[in-house]
Amino acid sequence: xxxxxxxxxxxxxxxxxxxxxxxxxxxxxxxxxxxxxxxxxxxxxxxxxxxxxxxxxxxxxxxxxxxxxxxxxxxxxxxxxxxxxxxxxxxxxxxxxxxxxxxxxxxxxxxxxxxxxxxxxxxxxxxxxxxxxxxxxxxxxxxxxxxxxxxxxxxxxxxxxxxxxxxxxxxxxxxxxxxxxxxxxxxxxxxxxxxxxxxxxxxxxxxxxxxxxxxxxxxxxxxxxxxxxxxxxxxxxxxxxxxxxxxxxxxxxxxxxxxxxxxxxxxxxxxxxxxxxxxxxxxxxxxxxxxxxxxxxxxxxxxxxxxxxxxxxxxxxxxxxxxxxxxxxxxxxxxxxx
Amino acid sequence: xxxxxxxxxxxxxxxxxxxxxxxxxxxxxxxxxxxxxxxxxxxxxxxxxxxxxxxxxxxxxxxxxxxxxxxxxxxxxxxxxxxxxxxxxxxxxxxxxxxxxxxxxxxxxxxxxxxxxxxxxxxxxxxxxxxxxxxxxxxxxxxxxxxxxxxxxxxxxxxxxxxxxxxxxxxxxxxxxxxxxxxxxxxxxxxxxxxxxxxxxxxxxxxxxxxxxxxxxxxxxxxxxxxxxxxxxxxxxxxxxxxxxxxxxxxxxxxxxxxxxxxxxxxxxxxxxxxxxxxxxxxxxxxxxxxxxxxxxxxxxxxxxxxxxxxxxxxxxxxxxxxxxxxxxxxxxxxxxx
Numbered sequence: 001x002x003x004x005x006x007x008x009x010x011x012x013x014x015x016x017x018x019x020x021x022x023x024x025x026x027x028x029x030x031x032x033x034x035x036x037x038x039x040x041x042x043x044x045x046x047x048x049x050x051x052x053x054x055x056x057x058x059x060x061x062x063x064x065x066x067x068x069x070x071x072x073x074x075x076x077x078x079x080x081x082x083x084x085x086x087x088x089x090x091x092x093x094x095x096x097x098x099x100x101x102x103x104x105x106x107x108x109x110x111x112x113x114x115x116x117x118x119x120x121x122x123x124x125x126x127x128x129x130x131x132x133x134x135x136x137x138x139x140x141x142x143x144x145x146x147x148x149x150x151x152x153x154x155x156x157x158x159x160x161x162x163x164x165x166x167x168x169x170x171x172x173x174x175x176x177x178x179x180x181x182x183x184x185x186x187x188x189x190x191x192x193x194x195x196x197x198x199x200x201x202x203x204x205x206x207x208x209x210x211x212x213x214x215x216x217x218x219x220x221x222x223x224x225x226x227x228x229x230x231x232x233x234x235x236x237x238x239x240x241x242x243x244x245x246x247x248x249x250x251x252x253x254x255x256x257x258x259x260x261x262x263x264x265x266x267x268x269x270x271x272x273x274x275x276x277x278x279x280x281x282x283x284x285x286x287x288x289x290x291x292x293x294x295x296x297x298x299x300x301x302x303x304x305x306x307x308x309x310x311x312x313x314x315x316x317x318x319x320x321x322x323x324x325x326x327x328x329x330x331x332x333x334x335x336x337x338x
Numbered sequence: 339x340x341x342x343x344x345x346x347x348x349x350x351x352x353x354x355x356x357x358x359x360x361x362x363x364x365x366x367x368x369x370x371x372x373x374x375x376x377x378x379x380x381x382x383x384x385x386x387x388x389x390x391x392x393x394x395x396x397x398x399x400x401x402x403x404x405x406x407x408x409x410x411x412x413x414x415x416x417x418x419x420x421x422x423x424x425x426x427x428x429x430x431x432x433x434x435x436x437x438x439x440x441x442x443x444x445x446x447x448x449x450x451x452x453x454x455x456x457x458x459x460x461x462x463x464x465x466x467x468x469x470x471x472x473x474x475x476x477x478x479x480x481x482x483x484x485x486x487x488x489x490x491x492x493x494x495x496x497x498x499x500x501x502x503x504x505x506x507x508x509x510x511x512x513x514x515x516x517x518x519x520x521x522x523x524x525x526x527x528x529x530x531x532x533x534x535x536x537x538x539x540x541x542x543x544x545x546x547x548x549x550x551x552x553x554x555x556x557x558x559x560x561x562x563x564x565x566x567x568x569x570x571x572x573x574x575x576x577x578x579x580x581x582x583x584x585x586x587x588x589x590x591x592x593x594x595x596x597x598x599x600x601x602x603x604x605x606x607x608x609x610x611x612x613x614x615x616x617x618x619x620x621x622x623x624x625x626x627x628x629x630x631x632x633x634x635x636x637x638x639x640x641x642x643x644x645x646x647x648x649x650x651x652x653x654x655x656x657x658x659x660x661x662x663x664x665x666x667x668x669x670x671x672x673x674x675x676x
Contacts, residue, residue, distance in 0.1 A: 038376070042468055043456045044423040050458065085382040085466050118381045118466075120388065128423050128456075128466035130380055 039077035039133040039140060043067045047089070047125040051204075054168075056176045057095040058102035059204040060127070065106050067229065068131035069208035070282040074227040076141040076217025077133030079210060081115040082107070084129055087122025098176070110210060141217050141225035141286070143242035150223050150287040150309040152247060153295065155209050157304075158232060160257030162278025163269045164203030167196050170268065174204060188266070195263040202257065206282040212301060216286055219298045225286035231277040234328040235285055236315050243287075249307035249326065251319040276317075277329045377415035377471040377478060381405045385427070385463040389542075392506075394514045395433040396440035397542040398465070403444050405567065406469035407546035408620040412565040414479040414555025415471030417548060419453040420445070422467055425460025436514070448548060479555050479563035479624070481580035488561050488625040488647040490585060491633065493547050495642075496570060498595030500616025501607045502541030505534050508606065512542060526604070533601040540595070544620040550639060554624055557636045563624035569615040572666040573623055574653050581625075587645035587664065589657040614655075615667050 045051060045064045065082065072079050084103070088096070107114060112131065120126075168174075171183030180197040182188050188196070209227070216222040226239045232249075240247050256275050264271045288295050292305040307318075317326040383389060383402045403420065410417050422441070430437070445452060450469065458464075506512075509521030518535040520526050526534070547565070554560040564577045570587075578585050594613050602609045626633050630643040645656075655664040 040378075040421065040468070040470065041454060042421045042423050042466070044425060044458055044464070044466055046425050046458055046460050046464065049425070049460060083378065083380040083468060085380050087382060087384050087387070087464065116379060120382055120384055122384050122387060122464075123462055124460070126382070126384065126425065126460075126464055126466075128380070128382055128464075130378070130421060130468040132378065 037135045037137055037140075038080075039072050039075045039135050040130065041068055041071035041075075042128065042130040043071065044126065044128040046127075053091065053125075054173065055204055056174055056178075057092065057099040057125075058176070059174065060125075061099045061103035062106045062205045064127040064129055065103060065110070065112075065131075066206045066208045066282060067280075068129045069110055069112070069210050070206070070227040070229065072131055072133035073209045073213030074141065074225050074284060075133065075135060076213045076222075076225065077135045078214055079110050079112045079131060079133045081113045082129055082131040084114060084117035084127070085120070086117070086128075087120045087124070087126030089122055089125055092125045110208075135217070141213065141222060143224055143226050143239050146224035146239060146243035146245050146287040146309045148245055148309055148311040150245075150289055151291070151295075151305045152236070152249065152307045152309060153284075153286050153288060153292075154228075154255060154304045154306055155212050155284040155286075157255035157257045157260075158228065158281045158283050159260050159271065159274035159278050160199045160202035161206060161280040161282075162203075162231075162274035163257060163260060163264070163267075164196075164199035164201070165278075165280070166269050166274070167200055167267065168203065172196060172200060174200060191259070192263050192266055195259040196267060199257065199260070203280060206280060208282055209284045212284060212299065212303075215299045215301070216284070219288075219295070221288050221290050221295060221298055223287045223289070225284055228279075228281040228283045228285055230279045231329070232275070232281075232285070233277050233315060233326050236326075237328040239285065239287070240309070240313065240315060243309070244313075245309045246312035246314050246316065247307060247309050248316045248318055248323065251317055253304070253306045255304050255306075276326065375473045375475055375478070376418075377410050377413045377473050378468065379406055379409035379413075380466065380468040381409065382464065382466040384465075387462075391429065391463075392511065393542055394512055394516075395430065395437040395463075396514070397512065397516075398463075399437045399441035400444045400543045402465040402467055403441060403448070403450075403469075404544045404546045404620060405618075406467045407448055407450070407548050408544070408565040408567065410469055410471040411547045411551030412479065412563050412622060413471065413473060414551045414560075414563065415473045416552055417448050417450045417469060417471045419451045420467055420469040421453060422455035422465070423458070424455070424466075425458045425462070425464030427460055427463055430463045448546075473555070479551065479560060481562055481564050481577050484562035484577060484581035484583050484625040484647045486583055486647055486649040488583075488627055489629070489633075489643045490574070490587065490645045490647060491622075491624050491626060491630075492566075492593060492642045492644055493550050493622040493624075495593035495595045495598075496566065496619045496621050497598050497609065497612035497616050498537045498540035499544060499618040499620075500541075500569075500612035501595065501598060501602070501605075502534075502537035502539070503616075503618070504607050504612070505538055505605065506541065510534060510538060512538060529597070530601050530604055533597040534605060537595065537598070541618060544618060546620055547622045550622060550637065550641075553637045553639070554622070557626075557633070559626050559628050559633060559636055561625045561627070563622055566617075566619040566621045566623055568617045569667070570613070570619075570623070571615050571653060571664050574664075575666040577623060577625070578647070578651065578653060581647070582651075583647045584650040585645060585647050585653045586661065587653065587655050589655055591642070591644045593642050593644075614664065
């Protein structure tokens with residue numbers, strides 16, 4: 001049997017009636033309009049799937065909340081509260097305090113209250129968070145509002161998280177203190193080590209665009225939005241599909257993570273794969289009729305135009321004046337490599 | 339190191355500020371009063387902790403939703419929606435359709451819409467559900483409202499779920515069709531087999547008291563409520579602690595699951611342990627000043643008085659006119675047996 005995530009999700013959707021009182025499956029968070037406008041989202045992180053025991057639990061805590069807050073940000077919601085379910089193996093108990101303290105600090109920074117949860121024993125550390133945000137009665141940012149001609153924006157440079165993951169998989173380590181070290185026996189220069197540390201931090205402690213999401217919604221000028229959780233190619237395709245549009249990306253305008261290009265060769269990182277398909281970025285990807293300078297001014301922070309929506313279907317990449325289809329090859333939990 | 343669930347929970351509570359806009363940690367579900375009165379709860383079921391691969395996934399699906407709906411019932415909330423996160427191992431993929439169909443049917447029966455979720459690969463099947471219910475602006479049923487003199491009630495006889503678990507652990511099996519069979523080579527009579535099947539069904543497909551919970555709240559006569567998830571002794575202690583009261587239970591009034599006493603000896607079930615400490619019942623435990631006949635009439639269904647709240651602390655059991663402390667020894671994921 002061969003399953004992929006989209007097929008599993010389609011199976012679930014087909015088995016349940018559509019939610020009548022708001023926005024159900026298919027966007028970054030559910031909007032619960034009756035009796036009020038709340039955004040509710042959930043994400044689960046599992047040991048040896050989403051992280052390994054080599055990552056200090058204080059970082060796992062930050063990430064487990066950030067991935068949920070990023071879903072709220074993509075709706076333009078203001079984070080209000082969250083619920084925490086933990087499946088705890090023996091090994092995680094000794095670091096439990098550090099996990100809780102780190103999560104608490106991140107929650108305080110983001111202004112969310114812990115309002116419930118569940119504790120269980122487990123063979124693998126499992127962290128399931130449900131986050132709840134408020135949205136104005138006028139509505140939320142959805143994936144489905146983009147129209148042909150809209151400009152496509154990124155909130156920040158991308159590719160750092162995938163670069164960081166690649167480094168961790170090749171022996172770079174993170175100490176409990178946050179210090180990041182190269183594999184034993186290697187000899188990297190200062191610039192490479194600095195870049196590597198920044199990329200690994202982006203991977204293990206991503207920042208959700210919580211404030212920007214609310215600004216984008218408040219601007220009234222953003223037609224659609226999604227967060228980059230699985231990769232630009234696959235997440236832009238999701239936005240295109242939800243909006244019944246196609247997209248053309250200009251490769252020259254894609255903003256790579258700082259110093260990625262300069263250090264990639266020495267560190268063995270595939271820049272193209274990291275930028276186009278790298279997951280766990282948690283930048284926002286959104287659309288607007290406004291020009292870059294206009295939208296940046298409206299939001300009070302620079303945003304980066306990378307292409308245009310257009311009629312038709314599919315995501316295309318323009319390189320040196322030539323167009324080619326961009327295959328959606330971001331992360332999929334259930335895809336088997338051939 | 340020695341942890342128990344209460345200590346872990348206390349650690350979490352101490353690390354987070356109290357939720358200001360409603361009811362946070364410490365009740366069966368969180369109430370989100372700002373901007374509206376919603377009850378939100380979450381529960382996670384993990385393979386080899388909460389169930390084994392020997393239980394058909396259709397039953398696991400029903401139970402994973404029921405345990406969440408039971409938390410809503412304990413608040414008097416009307417179930418509205420839920421989110422579903424799944425960690426899926428290879429083996430579960432081939433039964434995925436049955437799981438989804440069963441969950442869909444149970445959701446339809448309970449009137450809840452699936453409004454979001456998350457899918458992940460996992461080594462062990464992990465099901466994390468967040469359920470959302472609505473409560474009237476006047477409030478919800480809480481654990482904390484019981485007063486000395488209040489009568490203590492159960493919604494139905496108890497001990498069946500623990501009896502069912504005991505039978506499953508000693509070789510009784512559940513076929514995908516729902517047929518329940520005794521261990522090979524045993525020779526039980528018809529009455530014993532019928533009882534065993536009923537007890538195992540209570541364990542693998544518990545019923546949440548969704549309608550009763552709403553009736554209890556609407557009656558205006560119920561001072562506190564909790565669902566029996568971990569066992570009468572421990573859940574009554576939680577209710578007592580939240581209400582700053584003690585409790586005295588009359589052993590003669592405790593209602594055992596139908597035919598439990600008649601069949602226990604032949605099937606090797608400890609009646610006392612099943613009734614007093616057995617978990618996963620999902621009956622409601624609640625308090626009221628009204629007499630049994632008055633409250634039953636108000637609710638339109640019989641409820642069972644089992645004792646009285648009183649001043650002081652602790653849960654006591656009266657047997658043949660003699661009182662003894664009832665140790666809270668229900669299920670705890672993190673307790674180590676000595």
